[in-house]
Amino acid sequence: MIAIDNVLISDAVVEEQFVCDLNKCKGGCCEDGDAGAPLTKDELKHLNNYYHVLLPYMTPEGIREIERQGKYIYDAEFGWVTPTINGAICAYGYRDEHNMIKCAVEQAYNDGKIPWKKPISCHLFPIRISSSDIEPDMEYVNYEPREDLCKAACKLGKQLKVPAYVFLKEAIIRMYGEDFYNTLDATAQHMKANK
Structure with missing residues (x-):
């Protein structure tokens, strides 16, 4: 240690x-797990503040799940996490033309729309x-x-x-x-x- x-x-x-090999895994960590992405308290505020900016990047299914569950949910094991669609892909995720899962938060950040890259738990994975x-x-x-x-x-x-x-x-x-x-x-x- x-x-x-x-x-x-x-x-x-x-x-x-x-070294992540996205061509092989296709961003599978965004849908493979016991819960959505763990979130910090600051990240809860970011989702509240920037959710409207994320909407154009999101799928209709993701938007429906967030309307149903909320922008984040509490998990007994992981604390605050992003909601998922049917216990699989993160509600903020979407598949591109190559079937690779991308993040609405990260795409909005890359486009200069928000100052927050993505949940730190995702960034550190x-x-x-x-x-x-x-x-x-x-x-x-x-x-x-x-x-x-x-x-x-x-x-x-x-x-x-x-x-x-x-x-x-x-x-x-x-x-x-x-x-x-x-x-x-x-x-x-x-x-x-x-x-």
């Missing part, structure tokens, strides 16, 4: 190699952040790719020799800041040199 401030990072985050009731001030950062879905991403990461934390640099900086990332990178380099 790597400890930076009050964050414990699994060694796998720096040791395992990973396959890293998952958790906490415990025993140590509520401590965060645990784990590397958790989906066994079948992420097989191609693990293979591509090994081919390109890209550690998961390097692939996720932008998301890690967004979550914890540049100093945190630089410390993680320095620790990873030190670990690699001492193997």
Whole structure:
């Protein structure tokens, strides 16, 4: 484990190699899971504030689900999450002409319509952040790719020799800041040199 401030990072985050291969998985993480995308309190506000901007990017089914369930729902295991359509694809997701799942939030961000890229839980995937009731001030950062879905991403990461934390640099900086990332990178380099 790597400890930076009050964050414990699994060694796998720096040791395992990973690069999303969207041509193979087609964005399957947006529909494969036990719930929608986990959301922070700030992200709940973003969905309230920018929902009207997202509508042109969404499918009629996604809009219907949100009208039925709400912009976000509470899940006993994951907390606040995005609603899903029939327990599968995220209500904010849609398929493009290549059958790849895209995110309405990310597309609105890419088009300069909103200042929020997408839920941080999506941006960080396959890293998952958790906490415990025993140590509520401590965060645990784990590397958790989906066994079948992420097989191609693990293979591509090994081919390109890209550690998961390097692939996720932008998301890690967004979550914890540049100093945190630089410390993680320095620790990873030190670990690699001492193997």
